[in-house]
Amino acid sequence: MPATNDEVARLLSELATLTEIEEGDPNSFRVRAYQNAARAVETLSQDVGGMSASQLAAQRGIGKSTATKIRQFVDERKIDKLEELRAKYPPGQRELLRIPGIGPKTLTLLKEVLRVEDLAGLREAIQSGRLAELPGLGEKTAENLKDAIERMHLQSKTHRRPIREVLPVAEQLVADLESLDAVERATYAGSLRRFRDTIGDVDILVSTTDPAPAMDLLTGHDLAHDVIGRGPTKCSIVTHDGLQVDLRAIAPESFGAALVYFTGSKAHNIVLRQRAIERGWKLSEYDLADAETGGRVAGATEDDVYDALGMDWVTPELREDSGEIALADRGVDDHRLPELVEVGQLRGDLHDHSTWSGDGRSTMEDMVAAAAGSGYAYFAMTDHAEDLRINGINRAGMLEQRKQLRALQEKYPDMRLLHGSELNIGIDGSVDYDADFLAGFDWCVASVHSHFRRPPDQQTTRLVTAMRNPSVHAIGHLSGRKIGTRPGIEFDLDVVLDMAIETGTAIEINSDLNRLDATVEVIREGARRGVTFVISTDAHMVKELDNVRNGVRQARRGGLPPEQVANTWDLDRFLAWIQQQRSA
Numbered sequence: 001m002p003a004t005n006d007e008v009a010r011l012l013s014e015l016a017t018l019t020e021i022e023e024g025d026p027n028s029f030r031v032r033a034y035q036n037a038a039r040a041v042e043t044l045s046q047d048v049g050g051m052s053a054s055q056l057a058a059q060r061g062i063g064k065s066t067a068t069k070i071r072q073f074v075d076e077r078k079i080d081k082l083e084e085l086r087a088k089y090p091p092g093q094r095e096l097l098r099i100p101g102i103g104p105k106t107l108t109l110l111k112e113v114l115r116v117e118d119l120a121g122l123r124e125a126i127q128s129g130r131l132a133e134l135p136g137l138g139e140k141t142a143e144n145l146k147d148a149i150e151r152m153h154l155q156s157k158t159h160r161r162p163i164r165e166v167l168p169v170a171e172q173l174v175a176d177l178e179s180l181d182a183v184e185r186a187t188y189a190g191s192l193r194r195f196r197d198t199i200g201d202v203d204i205l206v207s208t209t210d211p212a213p214a215m216d217l218l219t220g221h222d223l224a225h226d227v228i229g230r231g232p233t234k235c236s237i238v239t240h241d242g243l244q245v246d247l248r249a250i251a252p253e254s255f256g257a258a259l260v261y262f263t264g265s266k267a268h269n270i271v272l273r274q275r276a277i278e279r280g281w282k283l284s285e286y287d288l289a290d291a292e293t294g295g296r297v298a299g300a301t302e303d304d305v306y307d308a309l310g311m312d313w314v315t316p317e318l319r320e321d322s323g324e325i326a327l328a329d330r331g332v333d334d335h336r337l338p339e340l341v342e343v344g345q346l347r348g349d350l351h352d353h354s355t356w357s358g359d360g361r362s363t364m365e366d367m368v369a370a371a372a373g374s375g376y377a378y379f380a381m382t383d384h385a386e387d388l389r390i391n392g393i394n395r396a397g398m399l400e401q402r403k404q405l406r407a408l409q410e411k412y413p414d415m416r417l418l419h420g421s422e423l424n425i426g427i428d429g430s431v432d433y434d435a436d437f438l439a440g441f442d443w444c445v446a447s448v449h450s451h452f453r454r455p456p457d458q459q460t461t462r463l464v465t466a467m468r469n470p471s472v473h474a475i476g477h478l479s480g481r482k483i484g485t486r487p488g489i490e491f492d493l494d495v496v497l498d499m500a501i502e503t504g505t506a507i508e509i510n511s512d513l514n515r516l517d518a519t520v521e522v523i524r525e526g527a528r529r530g531v532t533f534v535i536s537t538d539a540h541m542v543k544e545l546d547n548v549r550n551g552v553r554q555a556r557r558g559g560l561p562p563e564q565v566a567n568t569w570d571l572d573r574f575l576a577w578i579q580q581q582r583s584a
């Protein structure tokens, strides 16, 4: 398995995190060097696997010593320094860093003075009052930590982590397993396949008649910190940062039944099993079979299983027992699962950044070229507006960017380039620039980037005011949440969705895995009321244009049909809709 750039970037980030713990200083030279290198590798257009140490070191952001480490990983699939740090800071201890208020310094203090090396130890130290006695901590800090632990649900054994941290790992393991000759098919199941915001553990299934190579691969994988169980057809590992991965080998004739079983949800499965019983059958992870004779009814594919149960196949994103069963049931009159939006239906991306705003990582030219490569019919460049202090573009900058984008348009006769901006919704609902200047943009997304902790009625007014602005075509990442780290703003959903319909403003489904915003609840309700959505990437570099597949899965969880996604519309209809919004 050749090392991929993403994989190397992740290892370098891990190295940065561990070095930060080791040195107790986020600004240490080494920490910065690893972070810069991770970013450089992420945006590299060549494969690191084919580059020599000196070629690597010649890249901006990659130093000589880091280049050597990357080469070592490419050649040996390990980095000595990383192994050393991983051994020193096991998953239980690293987990403590997730708790707001615990940085590298406190972590070291906890370990050296109190011998606290995991969550259980920390809770004990808070409980017994030992923590409050630590120099520089005190009662107040102990109380805050206790609160933080509760708020993050870290107190339960089933501590969940944001999908952002899990999906890339699962995708890599699945790709590695799939590359084995003995494996016919590998896929992840469970909550990840249902695309939940947070994930307990990863469940991977492989279809094979020869399980050993797959078991060997996972238990010996360089992501595995510890093997917590291994049998002939089943094994479990814990990764270096504490994520559990379960692997099950399934005989091909049972693969469909196993996929249904392990995808869940539990609630969805219970209803399926009930339907099987009503028919005199038994549904298990092996097959759907006659309850008396054991004769097999179905099992090889999910389609077969649902079909035998008198149902249409249900997309994994909907398997939550929240109405999908009745919609899939062929025994119900007028049953019909909604037609759900698919990646291939999207004709444009409407929220994209470039190096024109400070946090963009690819040039406008590269972003546009990549979008054209995806076959899009339209593409909006929406760099940050001036009110965003660190990153925003002032008027002169915007006009210059517009000029350059118009010039670029000539190279792309088949893709309409829209000059836009991501505006900032101020505390009172106002946005950047003035009405005249705003009218010069082709397309604007407006988003909340500040003041997250105001009362709901104030946030509702804020959103409604922004929607009334004729230059605002869509509201970006509606809640502003960051999954697992920042709760979103609270607002009155009824009022906001009514206003979306009244003003014709679209609600964005942001494809960034950190965000996945609008939330499923918003999409579900918006789909029901006929609100128009857009699915956008909010890409800050070329690679992130691919994130659209995540936004689509989020939309599918909310049951959203393509008709209600404005960027599935053809160019003419899309442009006519923008015009209409302006004049409304």
Ligand code: DGT
Residues within 6 Å of the ligand: 189, 190, 191, 192, 198, 199, 200, 201, 202, 203, 261, 262, 263, 264, 265, 266, 269, 270
């Ligand atoms: P998670 O890991 O907590 O994010 O959520 P899931 O849904 O991945 O749950 P997990 O890992 O416990 O189990 C994976 C799937 O396996 C689950 O969605 C349904 C199925 N499953 C697990 N345990 C049971 C069970 O006791 N009964 C039934 N019917 N299904 C189960």
Ligand code: CA
Residues within 6 Å of the ligand: 190, 191, 192, 200, 201, 202, 203
């Ligand atoms: Ca799971």
Ligand code: CA
Residues within 6 Å of the ligand: 190, 201, 202, 203, 246
């Ligand atoms: Ca599991």
Ligand code: ZN
Residues within 6 Å of the ligand: 351, 353, 422, 538
């Ligand atoms: Zn953005």
